[in-house]
Amino acid sequence: MTHPATLRIARRRGKMNTSRRGRAWSVLLDGINVGSIVNEQTLDLSMEPGRHTLRLRSTRYLLSPEQSFDAFDDQTLGYVCEPRSLSPIIFTRWLVWLLISMVNHNLWISLQPDDNLSVDPTYESARTRSITPSHSRADETAPPAAAVLVHDTRAAPVAHVAAAGSTTEFALEVKDLSKRFGERTAFSEVSFNVGYGEVFGFLGPNGAGKTTTVRTLGTLIAPTSGSALVAGIPLSPENGVEIRQRIAIMPESPGLYLRLSVAENLKYFAGLYGLHHAEKRIDDALAAVNLLDRASDLCGGLSKGLRQRVGLARTLLSDPAIMFLDEPTAGLDPVASLEVHNLIIGLRQKGVTIFLTTHRLDEAEKLCDRVAIMNTKLRTVGRPSELRDQLFSRSLVVRTLATLRDPKELFSRIPAIDDWRVDDSGAYVLTVSDPKVAAPEIARALVGDGADILFIGESQHSLEDVYLELIADDVQVRRS
Amino acid sequence: MMGLDATRVRAVIRKELTDYRRKRSIVVTMIVMPLLFLVEPIVAIFVAPPTEPPPAMDKFVVLPLLYMLLIAVIMPSTLAAYTVVGEREQGTLEPTLTTPLSEQEFILGKSAAVLIPSVALCYAVYGVFLLAVEASAKRAVAAAVFHDRPTLLALFVFAPLVAGWAVVVGLAVSVRATEVRVAQQLGTLASLPMIVVIILLISGVIHPTFVAAAEYAVGILVADLLMLRIVARMFNRERLVTGAKATR
Known part of the structure; x- marks a missing residue:
């Protein structure tokens, strides 16, 4: 049974005159985008033991570095990244920038192992014993499992910036x-x-x-x-x-x-x-x-x-x-x-x-x-x-075998009924506040009045009714 | 300038080349047009009198060689003009723009996809021409052709440069045009400056020295790269998707 390793990536603001937050850099683990990182942010990623590659990609700086490493069970690895301080080259523009970008992909973002991170002793002993990664060579051609973002910390809280799936609701x-x-x-x-x-x-x-x-x-x-x-x-x-x-x-x-x-x-x-x-x-x-x-x-x-x-x-x-x-x-x-x-x-x-x-x-x-x-x-x-509930009041539909003798008198005796009308099919549509309370009362009243009930049930307004209720006025205004 | 992802640029190039291969009219045009341009130089070489002294022989040799430079200008201009506006008319542009492909990657991929086959075909045509000269031209004339190394070198150096110009101006037109037909005509028109220069060279109005030719080559390279950057800036997703001028 393997235990996931953890990769911690910390981004420093660097000596460059960058903004407080800086542009978000994509974090690519084994070619898969697992999140983004801004200034003063630390990301912890969980991954399966084995050989992995880490790469950062920025939309501002031309190029991104790539680091390959072996991760072992329960190991915690750390990398630190920051903009490189070779500012004269960073601000070179136009033709030279284009030419250089075509040649070299590893100039502008520094990505180095974090020497300050204390290493899991298991890793050290594993390294000295030359333990091979748990995944076999046959798995190397298969896409690696996506890293899971475990923890996202920021030195300074930044509004509206988050790695995917981490802190935004x-x-x-x-x-x-x-x-x-x-x-x-x-x-x-x-x-x-x-x-x-x-x-x-x-x-x-x-x-x-x-x-x-x-x-x-x-x-x-x-x-x-x-x-x-x-x-x-x-x-x-x-x-x-x-x-x-x-x-x-x-x-x-x-x-x-x-x-x-x-x-x-x-x-x-x-x-x-x-x-x-x-x-x-x-x-x-x-x-x-x-x-x-x-x-x-x-x-x-x-x-x-x-x-x-x-x-x-x-x-x-x-x-x-x-x-x-x-x-x-x-x-x-x-x-x-x-x-x-x-x-x-x-x-x-x-x-x-x-x-x-x-x-x-x-x-x-x-x-x-x-x-x-x-x-x-x-x-x-x-x-x-x-x-539906917001726009339409609830109603019961009643169908009887024959037309009621005096529906006005009958329905006025039932307190649960707020209003009533007869629809095109001859059914009685009764506006009620609570169908569950009103339905038995109405049924009793109808039976007591000698009516033969064919159907009594709650009337359902469709989303189309909601839509037309909201949009119809606009259409009328436009036509007029 | 934004970062460039080689994977995405390669994806664009691969797709474009596959698309070209599958369209018969493009394949036929790209093969037939250069061959048509071969006719005049071959005729000129083969009718050149072999007894002319070397200085006079030059005009029978240099001019046909320079004439073939027109292939590099004319061939890619129509293709380049189609690239963006053609995709827009097909309805394939919007899905492409919804991907992480940046403007620079899009322009670079499209440019390379037109430039690579155009330049490859130019070199192939030059190779065919040289083989024909070697095999069948009179010995003195063939010797004059192969002796004229500066002109041969100029052909091979300037072909990608002038083709590059035709590609980037064609792209610039394609990014702004609303119809393919308009784009193709304007694209050809925009290549006119380069065509005029070549014609002035052919007709002997301009006699470049080696230094002047080198300066000219650097100038075209700078112009191509500058134009590439300008085209990337002209590229506006909102305008391409909605047809409306971008507003904020």
Whole structure:
């Protein structure tokens, strides 16, 4: 039985004139992005014993170093990183910077073993005894298990900065986000939070700003005002690469290269995410969407539904913290839609955070834990059941064999009934505050009055009713 | 300037080259166009009178060699002009922009994917030409060709430099254009300065010395790299995705 080793990475501010927090550096363990680190921050990562490589990647500095090491059972290893103090070279720009970056990848970030960290005596004795790592050579070709972030400490608390999954409660935090294109407002003062592992629906009519919101959170578009935290990273142009490394977006049209095969398309995107051992990931992603047998087919020969599934497989490749799905079932037949729904349900069960935009209210009701309804401005956010209760009073529907002789007199005698009406089908719709209390009373009254009851039950408002209640006024205003 | 990830740049290059190989029209154009440009130099070499004294022989040798430099300018310009706006029209640009690929990596990958096959084809064509001269031209003429080492060297040195210019200006046009047809025409137009210089060389208006040629080479290299950086700055995700000028 193996015991995980711990890798502690500490970042110093360095002698450079950097900002207090500095830009976030990605921490790559065995090629997998396991988090990010800022100034004066310490990360503890848990990993399986064996040979590992550690690399830091920065969006500001050109280059990043790589360190290889052996980790043994229960060992604690430490590395310290800081910007290199060769400031004249750091600030060399333009042509020389480009030329140097093409030649040397290990200049600007110093990454050294932490000599101050006390070493586990087990490690020392293991080293002298030349104990081999617990994983076998056969495992070297397999993707290593992802490191688990154990502990995240910071010397000085920094607002809104966190390694993935460590200290932020929400996968997405949006506050007063707005976007204007000249005189036209795409969306205005949108605020909401999305928890980790939640399927969050984003509903609205055409032109409501749903896709623009997705593009803004996906760093394709800069917001006009407001702020957001995406996978724990502040939304800003400087953090664009970092954010996009943590998320995956499936646009409404999958945008596949038609002259390339399914596997080649996925291989390309795996390369863009910097993924190693991509073949296994590609196979796993295709298996998840039941397309493993179509890996060699050119995407130009696939139907729309199959291309949509390839698009979904592409979002699974990088194991994102958040998946943005923009109308994933648009143009699909019911069978294909059901397959996509099942896939999303499966992802939810695995704890993947999904941000789903859709026109289909039945789909949102089926798949989403919470929904937001917007039309340029956010109208409401909540669970479908909560929204129904907020917007509609509860009611009972009563059907009788024959029309009641004097329903007004009958219903006025029952205190549990607040109001009543007759709907188009001739059923009586009774507004009540508590159906469980009202239903027996009403049944007794009806039977006492000699009525033959065919049906008595609670009336359910659908999400469509909620949506239309909120959006209908806007449509009327626009038409007038 | 942001960090460059070689894995991502390589992924872009690999995908582009695979895409080119699978499109018959690109393959045919890239093979046929250079061969068409070979016709004039080969005809000129083979009709050159072998009895001319060496100084006069130069004009029958140098000009055809320099003429082939046009291949390096014209061939990549159309491909480069298609790279960004073509992807936008296909609908494949947005998914690519949602990945961690940075602007610099995107531009570098696209540039390299056009430059590598263009320069390789140029060198292949030069090689075919030299083989044809060696095998079939009159001895005096062949000797004059192979004796003209400065011009041969200039061919091999300047081909990637002028091709690089055609690529980066084509990319610059592609980043800003809204239609492929417009981009391709503007891309060819933007390569005109380089074409004009070559024509001035061919027609004997410019007589570069070795030093002048070296300075010119450095100048083109600097211009190419500067232009690459400018194109990376012109690259705006919001404008490419929405078509609207980026606002804040």
